[in-house]
Amino acid sequence: MSSVLQVKHANKSYGRTDAVDSLSLELEELKIYGLLGRNGAGKTTLLNMVTGGVFPDGGEIAVHGTLLKKGDVPAQICYIREKNFYPGNARVRDVLQMAAAFHPDWDAKFASKLLGTFKLNPRKKMRQLSRGMESMVGNLIGLASRSPLTIFDEPVLGLDVLMRERFYRTLLEDYAEHPRTVLLSTHLIDEIATVVEKVFIMESGSILMEEEVEQIRERAHLVSGLGAALDTFVQGKRVIHGERYGNAGMAIVYGKLTKEDHKAAESQGLAVEGVPLQKFFAYLIEEGQTDE
Amino acid sequence: MPIPFDESRPIFQQIAERIEDDILNGTYAEEDQIISTTQFSRIFQINPATIVKGFGLLVNEDIIYKKRGLGMYVAVGAKEKIMAKRRERFYSDLVVKLLEEAEKLGMTTEDVIEMIKREKGEQRK
Amino acid sequence: MNKMKVQLQVSWLRMKLAIWILVAAIAVSVIANFTINMALGNDPQQDAQDVAAAVGELRELTGNNDLSIEVPSEMENVNVSSANMLLVLLPLLAIILPLKTFRPMMNFGDSRRRYFAGLLGVYAVSAVLLALVNSLWWPFEQNVIRTHSQTYNLIEVFGWEQFGFIGAFVYQTVFYFFVLALFNLLFSGLKSPISWVIWTVLIAAIPIGTSIASLRVHVADFFLALLFNDSLVSAIGLNLGLSLVFVAGAWLFTRRRTF
Numbered sequence: 159m160s161s162v163l164q165v166k167h168a169n170k171s172y173g174r175t176d177a178v179d180s181l182s183l184e185l186e187e188l189k190i191y192g193l194l195g196r197n198g199a200g201k202t203t204l205l206n207m208v209t210g211g212v213f214p215d216g217g218e219i220a221v222h223g224t225l226l227k228k229g230d231v232p233a234q235i236c237y238i239r240e241k242n243f244y245p246g247n248a249r250v251r252d253v254l255q256m257a258a259a260f261h262p263d264w265d266a267k268f269a270s271k272l273l274g275t276f277k278l279n280p281r282k283k284m285r286q287l288s289r290g291m292e293s294m295v296g297n298l299i300g301l302a303s304r305s306p307l308t309i310f311d312e313p314v315l316g317l318d319v320l321m322r323e324r325f326y327r328t329l330l331e332d333y334a335e336h337p338r339t340v341l342l343s344t345h346l347i348d349e350i351a352t353v354v355e356k357v358f359i360m361e362s363g364s365i366l367m368e369e370e371v372e373q374i375r376e377r378a379h380l381v382s383g384l385g386a387a388l389d390t391f392v393q394g395k396r397v398i399h400g401e402r403y404g405n406a407g408m409a410i411v412y413g414k415l416t417k418e419d420h421k422a423a424e425s426q427g428l429a430v431e432g433v434p435l436q437k438f439f440a441y442l443i444e445e446g447q448t449d450e
Numbered sequence: 451m452p453i454p455f456d457e458s459r460p461i462f463q464q465i466a467e468r469i470e471d472d473i474l475n476g477t478y479a480e481e482d483q484i485i486s487t488t489q490f491s492r493i494f495q496i497n498p499a500t501i502v503k504g505f506g507l508l509v510n511e512d513i514i515y516k517k518r519g520l521g522m523y524v525a526v527g528a529k530e531k532i533m534a535k536r537r538e539r540f541y542s543d544l545v546v547k548l549l550e551e552a553e554k555l556g557m558t559t560e561d562v563i564e565m566i567k568r569e570k571g572e573q574r575k
Numbered sequence: 576m577n578k579m580k581v582q583l584q585v586s587w588l589r590m591k592l593a594i595w596i597l598v599a600a601i602a603v604s605v606i607a608n609f610t611i612n613m614a615l616g617n618d619p620q621q622d623a624q625d626v627a628a629a630v631g632e633l634r635e636l637t638g639n640n641d642l643s644i645e646v647p648s649e650m651e652n653v654n655v656s657s658a659n660m661l662l663v664l665l666p667l668l669a670i671i672l673p674l675k676t677f678r679p680m681m682n683f684g685d686s687r688r689r690y691f692a693g694l695l696g697v698y699a700v701s702a703v704l705l706a707l708v709n710s711l712w713w714p715f716e717q718n719v720i721r722t723h724s725q726t727y728n729l730i731e732v733f734g735w736e737q738f739g740f741i742g743a744f745v746y747q748t749v750f751y752f753f754v755l756a757l758f759n760l761l762f763s764g765l766k767s768p769i770s771w772v773i774w775t776v777l778i779a780a781i782p783i784g785t786s787i788a789s790l791r792v793h794v795a796d797f798f799l800a801l802l803f804n805d806s807l808v809s810a811i812g813l814n815l816g817l818s819l820v821f822v823a824g825a826w827l828f829t830r831r832r833t834f
Binding site for chain 3 (some may be wrong): 213229236239244245247248256257258
Binding site (some may be wrong): 345353433 | 455456457458459460461462487488491492494495496497498499500501
């Protein structure tokens with residue numbers, strides 16, 4: 159598998175705060191990735207560096223195998239920003255035509271079809287659009303660009319559930335026919351969990367966890383029962399989060415549990431359940447934060 | 451379309467189970483083509499790689515097989531294989547647990563059998 | 576649509592409002608002047624008599640016979656040529672474009688190099704167009720407008736008419752480009768400390784250059800060479816040479832400009 163994006167120990171600080179702190183990550187070809195983290199975790203700074211908007215203080219970034227030099231803007235990439243910079247007095251139709259000029263794989267037919275799917279009026283001016291429609295114009299461009307690396311920053315901001323699902327469904331549909339690498343950066347992880355193959359969880363400028371989503375579903379467990387039994391059980395295991403109430407307690411344990419583990423838990427009267435992903439991410443980020 | 455899957459368990463396993471259910475209840479007969487990865491991905495809003503993994507489980511158990519360039523088809527004898535597998539699991543997951551719980555409650559095996567018979571009798575009415 | 580066309584469209588969208596306001600302001604002032612000149616009857620002798628009568632009345636009223644009013648030889652109101660008023664576009668372009676088109680172009684995925692080349696293209700075309708408009712307006716102004724209104728035009732103020740139609744056009748083009756390049760330099764790197772130094776030096780240079788007598792001569796010489804140059808070739812050389820320096824400076828800012 160060749161790498162589409164490679165970040166090695168990238169740093170970026172604004173004043174005294176480290177927005178991105180010695181961060182490394184790699185995206186392989188033809189996969190959908192999620193970059194999850196709270197607002198202010200450094201996601202946008204990372205994406206701006208990767209797309210040549212701002213320059214890292216240290217570290218290396220390579221896009222499609224080409225090392226990014228200071229001032230370079232990588233080719234074969236489509237970056238849909240959270241806050242767009244399309245001229246407010248431009249019409250939706252014009253913005254699409256303009257975007258087309260920068261993406262050699264642009265599919266104009268697909269773009270006009272998506273106008274209908276996303277319920278966008280091409281004659282409207284950008285400044286007349288609601289926040290959600292503005293997001294959808296960006297999403298439309300990202301999809302129609304068919305760029306080998308497409309990055310969406312907070313693509314579902316301002317969208318209702320129906321439109322959020324419509325976007326993700328359209329993305330998956332088009333991805334099936336035209337596989338490419340997609341990176342979805344968001345703090346809204348509700349619908350994204352089944353869409354992405356692998357996630358990077360970011361907090362305070364670094365990656366807390368990088369894992370296949372299905373792997374996380376397999377490995378994240380909620381163990382609950384008596385405190386003493388719990389303590390013995392979690393020994394030597396990675397505990398993401400723990401809570402006590404009275405002499406009972408619960409722990410979020412991350413790792414593969416063997417048959418013996420399950421048997422041991424059962425014999426100790428401990429209940430082992432799966433953890434919904436959103437919950438797991440929330441615990442992980444919360445803990446990652448208190449670690450500092 | 452809301453996601454009809456349990457988010458706390460691997461989805462590829464649930465996908466495999468769903469296809470098995472459809473074979474058991476007759477939605478798919480032997481040699482029927484099953485839903486494509488693309489369709490599945492679109493309808494349930496799930497990453498195609500996850501679906502491929504789920505289908506892979508079934509391919510390994512010879513429940514479905516791939517026809518080059520055409521798609522996935524239900525294998526001959528798939529239903530029997532699934533039933534055999536499920537019976538095994540029925541025993542380990544349900545019967546064993548049932549008896550363990552009964553023991554905790556001070557019930558004998560006879561009591562449990564009696565209860566089952568009563569339930570069945572009521573249903574017959 | 577190609578990238579250059581996108582840049583032109585983005586530039587137009589950003590400039591649209593400023594251009595319309597300017598054109599409207601010019602139109603209003605032209606109409607107002609025309610109306611006033613018509614109403615006044617545009618008769619200098621009549622005007623002089625009116626003034627004399629007014630002074631007489633004032634003398635009677637105040638009883639002060641020394642009272643007088645200086646009347647210029649030409650009494651009509653004097654205007655800047657309408658075509659020259661369009662030149663306000665020069666600073667407007669070179670302020671608005673670097674400030675308001677860099678991020679949209681980057682947002683589309685443009686490279687800094689192509690963006691900057693495109694921007695220079697926009698400036699070059701603007702300089703040529705404005706020079707052309709003023710050159711074509713000039714004979715019309717002399718032959719038609721001056722029959723009822725007194726106007727000033729850069730072409731005669733700086734003595735560019737001595738170079739003929741083509742020469743005046745070329746002088747204007749290089750000077751307009753110089754203005755564009757200067758403002759572009761000033762507004763390309765507002766985030767950069769080097770840019771703040773340039774601003775400071777420039778702002779400090781105005782009072783220093785005009786107040787110190789020994790420097791004043793050189794400042795005057797510089798502006799003479801830049802604007803009132805009697806040699807077209809040396810004027811082109813000076814204007815373009817300085818423009819080149821400004822362009823190089825602006826590129827140094829732009830190639831490191833962050834989003």
